[in-house]
Amino acid sequence: MAVASTETTTLNNVEAVRQTLYEALKSDPRTLVLGEDVGARGNVFLITKGFIEEFGAERVIDTPLAEASIVGIAIGMAMEGLRPIAEIQFADFIYPAFNQIVGEAAKTRYRSNGDYTCPLVIRTPYGGGIRGALSHSVSIEALFYHVPGLKIVAPSFPADIKGLLNAAIEDPDPVLFLEHKKTYRSVKGEVPTGHYTIPIGKADVKKAGTQLTVVSYGLYVHQALDAAQQLEAEGHSVEVIDLRSIRPMDRTTILESVRKTRKLLIIHEDNKFGGIGAEISAMVVEDAFFDLDAPIRRLCGPDVPAMGYALTLEEEFMIPTSRMAEAMRDLVAF
Amino acid sequence: MSTTITMPQLGETVTEGTVAQWLKKVGDSIEKYESFVEVTTDKVNAEVPSPVSGVLTQIIAQEGETVPTGAPIAVIEEVGAAPAPQPTTSPSEALAAPLAAAVAPTPAPASSNGHSNGASRNGGVVNAPDILRRVSPAVRRLAREHQVDLVSVRGTGQNGRITANDVLASSSQGPSAAMATSILAAPQPAPAAPAAPVAPAAPSPAAAPAAHKPSYNAPVPGETIPLTQARKIIAQRMLESKHTAPHAWTMVEVDVSGLWKWRNAEKERFQRDRGYPLTLLPFFVYAAVQALKAYPLMNARFTDEGILVHRDINVGLAVALDSNLIVPVIRDAAQYSISGLAVAAGKLIERARSGKLGADDLSGGTFTVNNTGANGSIMSAPIINGGQAGIVTMEAVVKRPIVTKDDAIAIRSIMNVCLSLDHRVVDGSIASAFLVDLKKRLEAMAPGGTL
Numbered sequence: 001m002a003v004a005s006t007e008t009t010t011l012n013n014v015e016a017v018r019q020t021l022y023e024a025l026k027s028d029p030r031t032l033v034l035g036e037d038v039g040a041r042g043n044v045f046l047i048t049k050g051f052i053e054e055f056g057a058e059r060v061i062d063t064p065l066a067e068a069s070i071v072g073i074a075i076g077m078a079m080e081g082l083r084p085i086a087e088i089q090f091a092d093f094i095y096p097a098f099n100q101i102v103g104e105a106a107k108t109r110y111r112s113n114g115d116y117t118c119p120l121v122i123r124t125p126y127g128g129g130i131r132g133a134l135s136h137s138v139s140i141e142a143l144f145y146h147v148p149g150l151k152i153v154a155p156s157f158p159a160d161i162k163g164l165l166n167a168a169i170e171d172p173d174p175v176l177f178l179e180h181k182k183t184y185r186s187v188k189g190e191v192p193t194g195h196y197t198i199p200i201g202k203a204d205v206k207k208a209g210t211q212l213t214v215v216s217y218g219l220y221v222h223q224a225l226d227a228a229q230q231l232e233a234e235g236h237s238v239e240v241i242d243l244r245s246i247r248p249m250d251r252t253t254i255l256e257s258v259r260k261t262r263k264l265l266i267i268h269e270d271n272k273f274g275g276i277g278a279e280i281s282a283m284v285v286e287d288a289f290f291d292l293d294a295p296i297r298r299l300c301g302p303d304v305p306a307m308g309y310a311l312t313l314e315e316e317f318m319i320p321t322s323r324m325a326e327a328m329r330d331l332v333a334f
Numbered sequence: 335m336s337t338t339i340t341m342p343q344l345g346e347t348v349t350e351g352t353v354a355q356w357l358k359k360v361g362d363s364i365e366k367y368e369s370f371v372e373v374t375t376d377k378v379n380a381e382v383p384s385p386v387s388g389v390l391t392q393i394i395a396q397e398g399e400t401v402p403t404g405a406p407i408a409v410i411e412e413v414g415a416a417p418a419p420q421p422t423t424s425p426s427e428a429l430a431a432p433l434a435a436a437v438a439p440t441p442a443p444a445s446s447n448g449h450s451n452g453a454s455r456n457g458g459v460v461n462a463p464d465i466l467r468r469v470s471p472a473v474r475r476l477a478r479e480h481q482v483d484l485v486s487v488r489g490t491g492q493n494g495r496i497t498a499n500d501v502l503a504s505s506s507q508g509p510s511a512a513m514a515t516s517i518l519a520a521p522q523p524a525p526a527a528p529a530a531p532v533a534p535a536a537p538s539p540a541a542a543p544a545a546h547k548p549s550y551n552a553p554v555p556g557e558t559i560p561l562t563q564a565r566k567i568i569a570q571r572m573l574e575s576k577h578t579a580p581h582a583w584t585m586v587e588v589d590v591s592g593l594w595k596w597r598n599a600e601k602e603r604f605q606r607d608r609g610y611p612l613t614l615l616p617f618f619v620y621a622a623v624q625a626l627k628a629y630p631l632m633n634a635r636f637t638d639e640g641i642l643v644h645r646d647i648n649v650g651l652a653v654a655l656d657s658n659l660i661v662p663v664i665r666d667a668a669q670y671s672i673s674g675l676a677v678a679a680g681k682l683i684e685r686a687r688s689g690k691l692g693a694d695d696l697s698g699g700t701f702t703v704n705n706t707g708a709n710g711s712i713m714s715a716p717i718i719n720g721g722q723a724g725i726v727t728m729e730a731v732v733k734r735p736i737v738t739k740d741d742a743i744a745i746r747s748i749m750n751v752c753l754s755l756d757h758r759v760v761d762g763s764i765a766s767a768f769l770v771d772l773k774k775r776l777e778a779m780a781p782g783g784t785l
Binding site for chain 2: 208256259289291292293294330333
């Protein structure tokens, strides 16, 4: 990570996204944002508030409610030399754009034999726990991580958001940039001022430990860290890895950690079956089988069609910190 | 006290067994763990080890007889015990207890098998392969690597499971009884004195009924060379280093033609004046020390708190002895000239070969030089000496045709220099810069330099 300055400011996750987008628009005339309500309304979370006044309607484009068009238009712009940053208002609405993302953007470089690249960023808020019900709660990463040619990042600390969003904007290929909406204003942190990037594909050990490796990303990293602190108070040492990037995935960091602790707990909000945790498990069993001292355990979203609106249903879907701590205790004692 | 032996359960779905053959007659004495009866089921044939030492006093189930699992098949009178009036006291408990003590509390997985009398579901027969079936891959690997007999390890995990840390703790307590015999062959009692020297596979009592073929196709065992203390330590250190330090490797070719000429011009006079041979080693160590000064991160160690950069440069020299490998250290190597290093190294190597090195001579190294070329090697991937950032090798000097700067072909003396680095401490860029710096210093050496 090339940090330009040791000076920092305290930002929440919304402010980190906002500041990074603002600096990109300010410093690189090829960049532009487009999406539903990003202009006059300044985005539903006020991320782009004031942008249209400062940068104009040609670089801050309000689009119709047509996700396939948002991504399709952005692909064209990207292939012709611009650096579009498209927004899907909620990840739940990304499905109409699936063909554009998977069928077009991810394959542009391959199909053109390298003549064209598609330097496109698609930002979208995802995740639940905010009473968002069926159409404002979904996690979409597992639907896309099967696709070669597409990068997926899901940072959840403000400093990581800035570094990875800069890296995504500068990346020559399409990047799906996931922002967990429950962390938008609940997570604050120090962010270096000035321009810097964090390499896509590099996980971060948020807490070092020796008895158990916990791999997570998004909102749950924060809860996993809280749970690991509880375990620490009980005299147990738990390592917490924030994946940050889902694809490419940082095999080295995960394998090194599991070889050290010999036990692995994977926590994610997305559904369990065929989820990110399934790939991590397979990778660890393939490459570190003889280092495992316990069965790999996954704490994931239940395999139900959606997150219900009723508080009881939402609570049933979201994993509380206490359950994470319990799973950690079980594995440490195993 | 007498113990009633019951028909063991030889599989999860097995409900009865047939006595195939009694290996002992009534009146024969039986050692604990010694096989005394052969039992067959529709799934397996197995020899049943005795849970106690004693005399076979009664055979209840005759050869060919099929009885339900848990039914009594024989009575063994324990040695030295007065005959008990009632030979039927809690057979399953008597069976299970001594074995459970020997194998650590590793309970069988829960399953309902229709026996409500509290009998162990194995019918009391717990043997080493049963334990292996339940240990994790890490435990199995560590047990093999550290030669730990799992039968002697007390499990501290859930339900008494043996954890990887239990194996490591047990291995640090000292070598356990020869694992090959106890895990792969018949079960043995836990070693009474774990620190006792290991005799090469002394025949265990369980191996006594040699007339019987084993029920599995084991490879014919070859010779086991007992581990010397030195070999154990080497094995442990190498393993630790490879496990804790992620090794990366890189190599450069060094044109040592000038150095070669210089050393040849000086070596006779040096030997005569100073009494020690002038090998390439001191030149190399000198250049390495200068390069370490330029790249202090290569003279460092990784700790959880941070990267500890050493102030002193203490260079370890890997010295191969007949059956050992030791690394004496030239302390504060930066204070020496080339000739000073030649004398210091000469003295250390002399004392190493005559076995006169003290603990001080072998500790405190911050970087290691390995003269692999002495054995003719031209490329090697050395293992880092634990706690250091790197190790360099001097490979054999060979004459090779080289394309020179002005596109001519010349015959030059070339030495490969290989570096293994702890990637936690430095990345390839620094390591390569260090190595190239070392190369430049070696290539700059030529006749007329300051020794």
